[in-house]
Amino acid sequence: MKNLKVNLVAIMLVLFASCTHDDEVQREDNAAVALKNQSANAQMPSVENGILFFNDRSHIDQYYEFLNEMIHSKQEEAINSQANTTVDAILDQFEAQFGGFTSFRKRYNQQYDWDRRGYSKQEILNILESTVIRGMEQSYFNSDHELGIGNKVYIYHSKDIVIEVPKNRQDIIDDIKNLPKGTNTIPAVLLTGEYQEIRIISDTMEMGTKMHLQVDMNLSYDSTPILENKNCDVYEKALGMTLIENILDEEDNTTSSLEYTYEFANITIDWGDGSTPTVSNYSTYSGQLIWHTYTSMGTYTATVTIGFYDLNGDYQVMSDPITVIVADACSDANGTVTDSASNSEWLLVGQLTVSNGFFGANRIEGRSDAYKKDGSSWVRANRRSHKPYLKVYVSGKFRDNNCVQKTHKEGTAQSTHANTKIKIKTKIWGRYDHSNGDVYSEHRLQKSSTYLSLDLVYNPC
Structure with a gap:
């Protein structure tokens, strides 16, 4: 009889657990349906190749506000019903409607398993400090740091550098996936002629329009002007030029791209503000900067021109424009x-x-x-x-x-x-x-x- 009672209790517990599980599944399904219905009132982004695509920046604004309001609404419902609902649980259910999309936030949580895996205090701070994508943006960037706007794809390379690629250049997007992320150094391969369609955007410096010079079948150069702002000074700006030398190896058909490390023969910077252009001879290496003080706020088109000797010993000239915005430095x-x-x-x-x-x-x-x-x-x-x-x-x-x-x-x-x-x-x-x-x-x-x-x-x- 005792064994019979134990067996009956065990059976009841199994049935109860099964019912509880079914109820939880049903609640999750209902929650997902409710979220999907709620999203019908907002303009949702589309999904292409695992990337969320928005019409324009204002569309992102609206979606951002929708996510914020939805989270607050669902949290209030959870509090009223005494449910144990987290922000991540709400967003996981919501993202389920975007087939093929995995957000940076979800991959980030899976990677670190915050709820079960223990970390030291310093480890937690280091992980949070090194995160490339912050806040709610983690929910609309995918796990490869990609976001679509119109006909462009934007890829976070680091906290300070974003790479813009045409939507139809999936080959370039796939190449960038394999590059190590997180450093503020732009990989030299992105500055070669093969990637002329990309644009590199930075909070601390702007990479201007690249000029490509094909010397012969085996040798080419890419130049990119660099702009740097001096912290806490409105008017002081620095310009320079990065020059990449591309050498084709005919035996294995591979191209090596290295920064030009010799002195330029000369560099001339027209600052675009009517001042006398700065000319420097035999003193400036690739990547070095020359400082200038503007006298008034505004937007200027500056031009950086360099003269240098190529690998064959021939004299070459390359020139690139760049936009300089003089505004509140901070x-x-x-x-x-x-x-x-x-x-x-x-x-x-x-x-x-x-x-x-x-x-x-x-x-x-x-x-x-x-x-x-x-x-x-x-x-x-x-x-x-x-x-x-x-x-x-x-x-x-x-x-x-x-x-x-x-x-x-x-x-x-x-x-x-x-x-x-x-x-x-x-x-x-x-x-x-x-x-x-x-x-x-x-x-x-x-x-x-x-x-x-x-x-x-x-x-x-």
Whole structure:
């Protein structure tokens, strides 16, 4: 009889577990259907070759706002129903409607398995600091750092460098997939004649239009002007030229591309502001910069011209234009500040991300994550009973290109259930930028008698 009772209990537990699993599957299916129906009211991007494609930048703005509102709405529903729903769970369900697309965010979470695998405090900070794509943008870039806008594909090479490729050049896109990412050094192969259709965009320097010179069947050169802004100075700019020498090996039909490391015979820079062009003879190597002080704000078309001797000893001349924008030196700087506070039981990691809107509206994002001590490492708190009370406050002033303050935005976000809160309160439809020292956030964690606080300030200079 005792064994019979045990068997009956076991059977009931199996049936209960089965019913519970079926209920969970049904709830997940219903949630996915609800999210899909909700998205029918918004203009969704299309998927091509695993890349989300948007019509234009304003389409990204609208999609960004839709994701933000959807997450907040679903979180409120979860709180009211006492469900244990996270931001990642909501976005995973939502992304299921985009067949063939895997977001950077999802691959990132799978790679690091925050909820189960423990990390040291320093490992967590290092991982967050080295992340190329920040905030909500992680949800519309794919796992290869690619995003489509119109007939262009944009690929994040590093935190400071974006590569623009025509949509119809899938061969170039596939080549870039194999390049190591994360460094601020542009691979020499991208500067060769084979990739003339790409454009390289950077927050810290701009690579201008490449000029290609074919000397003979086995030798060619690519030149690219370099612009650098001096931090915290509106008017000081530097220009130079990078020259790549391409040599074809006829035996194995491969091309080696190396930076030209000899002195130019001469370099001339017409700064485009009416000043006397700068001429330097026998003193400037490839990649070195020459500084100039503009006298007024504005947009100028400068031209860099170099004379050099090619591999055959013949004298060559190459010339490239580049646009120089003289504006508030700090206003266009993107960046993220990450820091932490901890005690023997809890770790609070806060991030403050400032974006100037290249892939969307100007915004500030404040994010907090809570980690619980597990032996000698930290694991992200993923169960509702383990989650502390988190609060994020963000504040920022936005200015125009003349550094005139246009508006001030601020807001708070808090929840007793959601581990991560991302609050975007600085979306502005005009072309305004943040400026030096105007952006900050406050992060708070509370659990029982534990109280941790963290204040972050973003200062690009």
